[in-house]
Amino acid sequence: MSKYVNPGLIPTSRRNVLRGSLLAGAAAAAAGIGHAAVRPAPAPKVSIPGMPLVRTGEKVEAASNAKPADLSGYTRVKQELVAPPFAPKHDQVAKGGPKIIEITMETREVLLTVDEDTGAQIWALTYNGSVPGPLIIAHEGDMIELTLRNPETSVMEHNIDFHASTGALGGGGLTHVYPGEETVLRWKATKPGVFTYHCAPGGAMIPYHVCHGMNGAIMVLPRDGLKDGAGNPLRYDSIAYIGEQDFYLPVDEDGNYKTYEAAGDDYADSVEAMRSLKPTHCVFNGSVGALTGENALKAKVGDTVLMIHNQANRDTRPHLIGGHGDYVWEAGSFTDAPLTGLETWLCRGGSAMAAMYTFRQPGVYAYVNHNLIEAALLGATAHFVVEGQWDNELMEQVVAPRPYGA
Known part of the structure; x- marks a missing residue:
């Protein structure tokens, strides 16, 4: 379970050192330059081709060539986000015209x-406050209007990169x-599928934030819902939203995990640990056992569950x-026909990505990263507990089991 701690503000000079520069990071990446450390830098006025808004120190200016959005025909609705592994209330088939989903x-920076x-x-x-961040659900053609807030008690700058956006x-x-x-960002969901989102402040701060849990997923459903390869409708009874997180926890000379104020x-220390490319933990939903035992996912025989799996940093x-x-959208695109029987x-x-399965037997099903070293030793295991009648067929x-032989 997450424990919320208010770290308080640290000195501004130190906070500036921790702030990544998106523009400097992008320029360095383009030039093939690595970031050995994050350095404080002034915020000069900048111009990015094709970007309608640019940050210029303490203000944001609109580019003169920005095309106004046509919001006629859209209905505004609020979506109440919920903590993983659950999904917000939604329609599998869109009702009415396109929506602006607020x-x-x-x-939040939490211990x-x-x-x-x-x-x-x-x-x-x-x-x-959760690892992964909450699941967002929309339909193709909808607009997502996000209000992103960074509390005064935070230490660092944050932002959000939606892989589903343009x-x-x-x-x-x-x-x-x-x-x-x-800040408030509005963007149009033009591509149906499941996509990751994550924090990307710039430079070395990008992997630092992602590997500290700052990522999640959004699902953009086709307006007429999910379908199989023949165009037949597919329906699910529930969603199991699983975020796989690789952590790189620093250790001291005795091999004990370090703690920080x-x-x-x-x-x-974290940047040095990440350079090893060897995670100390690969966990589902933030911690070892987050989806096992009392926290196991629940279903019944006959239930169809849509499993949404997010990994913002490494293959799994x-x-x-x-x-x-039964049906697997392995690359995440709902435009493509699902693979079957994987x-x-x-x-x-x-x-x-997303996978759909209808449970046919009761019992405990282990959902794992089938790099079994990571599943058994590093924590990448969840459980579905399924109720119902056993089918001997x-x-x-x-x-x-009985003794045999002499």
């Missing part, structure tokens, strides 16, 4: 216990908010032990 997210058994903790950087670095170029600021204090191989992917599917790093123990 959502609010707050960037998260990754593994209670070892005491491993991290100052997680989050949207709305332009301005996925909105990352228009959403930089310092502590005590808020406030968010950002681990920056230098989801597998449902005892079940299958045993294991690939979720590419920096993307989200599908499986039967003909003879219980």
Whole structure:
């Protein structure tokens, strides 16, 4: 479980060191220059070709060639976001015309216990306090209107890059908010599918934020709902939203996990740990056991569950032990026909994907990263507990274990 701690404000001079520069980071990336450290820099007036809004120090200016959005015909609705692994209320088939979906997210820097058994903790950087951030759901043609808030008690600058959006670095170029600021971004959902979103302040701060939990997923449904390869409608009874997170926790000379007083204090140590490319933990929904035991996902025989899997940083191989992917949108695109009958599917790093399965037997199903080292040793395991009547035609123990031989 997440433990919320108010770290308080740290000195402005130090906070400036922690702020990434999106523009400097983008320029460095284009030039092939790595960031050994994040340095404070002035905020000069800049111009980015094709970007309708640019940040210029303490203000935002509109580009003279920006085309006004035509909002005629749209209806405004509010979407109440909920904590993972659950999904917000939504229609599987769109009703009426396109919507402007209003959502609010707050960037929160919280002390998260990754593994209670070892005491491993991290100052997680989050949207709305959860790892992953909340699932957003829209239909193709809708607009997402996000109010993004960064509390005064935060230490760092944050923003958001939506892989489902078009332009301005996925909105990352228009959403930089310092502590005590808020911004509003509106973008049109033109491509149906499931997509990741994540924080991308710039330079080395991009992997630092993503590997501290600051990512999530959005699902853009076709207006007429999901379909199989023949065009037949597909329906689900519930959504299981699973965010796989790789953490790189620094350790001391004795191999013990280090602790830090406030968010950002681990920056230098974390960057060094991330360079190893060897995660200390690969967990579902923020911590070891977040989706097992009392927190296991629930279903009944006959229920069809849409499993949405997000991994913002590295490839993973989801597998449902005892079940299958009846329909799998492995690359995340709902425009393409789903694959069928898969045993294991690939979720590419920096993307989200979806798999649909109808449970046919009761019992406990383990949903794992089928790199079994990561599942068993690093934490990438969830459980579905399914109620119902056993079907011996599908499986039967003909003879219980008994001694044999001389």
